[in-house]
Amino acid sequence: TRALALEAKDLEALRRAMAEYDGCELKKGARNLVFSDGNSAADVMVIGEAPGKDEDHAGRPFIGPAGQLLDKMFAAIGRTREATVAQEAMYLTNVMPWRLPQNRDPLEDEIDMMVPFVRRHIALVRPKVIVLMGNIACKALLGQTGITQLRGTWTEVEAIPALPMLHPAYLLRRPDAKADTWRDLKAVMAKLKEVS
Numbered sequence: 010t011r012a013l014a015l016e017a018k019d020l021e022a023l024r025r026a027m028a029e030y031d032g033c034e035l036k037k038g039a040r041n042l043v044f045s046d047g048n049s050a051a052d053v054m055v056i057g058e059a060p061g062k063d064e065d066h067a068g069r070p071f072i073g074p075a076g077q078l079l080d081k082m083f084a085a086i087g088r089t090r091e092a093t094v095a096q097e098a099m100y101l102t103n104v105m106p107w108r109l110p111q112n113r114d115p116l117e118d119e120i121d122m123m124v125p126f127v128r129r130h131i132a133l134v135r136p137k138v139i140v141l142m143g144n145i146a147c148k149a150l151l152g153q154t155g156i157t158q159l160r161g162t163w164t165e166v167e168a169i170p171a172l173p174m175l176h177p178a179y180l181l182r183r184p185d186a187k188a189d190t191w192r193d194l195k196a197v198m199a200k201l202k203e204v205s
């Protein structure tokens with residue numbers, strides 16, 4: 010997948026390469042490839058885990074309950090998927106472009122297979138700031154897990170500032186953790202100001 014990913018010279022070519030890639034069994038069980046949503050010119054790129062049922066049906070990331078919370082979180086710092094201005098927009102993708110059976114976590118091999126596509130995706134979008142949403146995004150791109158420890162501390166992915174944050178699906182179960190997320194969203198806002 011590394012060679013296929015590097016061959017893709019723009020987002021449409023990357024989407025095509027991923028759609029045509031037959032090496033991952035998960036493709037067979039999924040209804041749609043879930044590539045991305047939002048504005049690819051946005052200065053912030055959010056990387057989630059994998060599509061759920063709603064996303065698999067629609068072919069768009071983050072549209073179920075967790076996605077609706079994600080939209081509210083980013084609206085609170087003035088960001089929407091629809092905005093045409095880079096500084097008001099956001100761009101969303103996932104580590105895994107296909108839904109997993111019973112929404113299980115992806116295996117290490119499955120992540121390793123798909124991560125060159127995510128890295129290429131980042132390189133083509135070149136956002137100013139990356140948000141790593143939850144454990145799987147951190148595992149894939151940092152090689153680390155333990156999101157409650159990792160969250161809130163800046164790191165880098167592809168030489169771009171990246172902040173691990175709690176996944177909105179986690180916040181739906183643990184609303185008491187929303188204060189941490191608010192702190193992290195403010196840190197994202199501050200970083201965007203700093204790097205622009």
Ligand code: URA
Nearest residue numbers: 057058059060070071
């Ligand atoms: N959770 C994710 O991480 N991504 C989605 O697209 C939907 C739910």
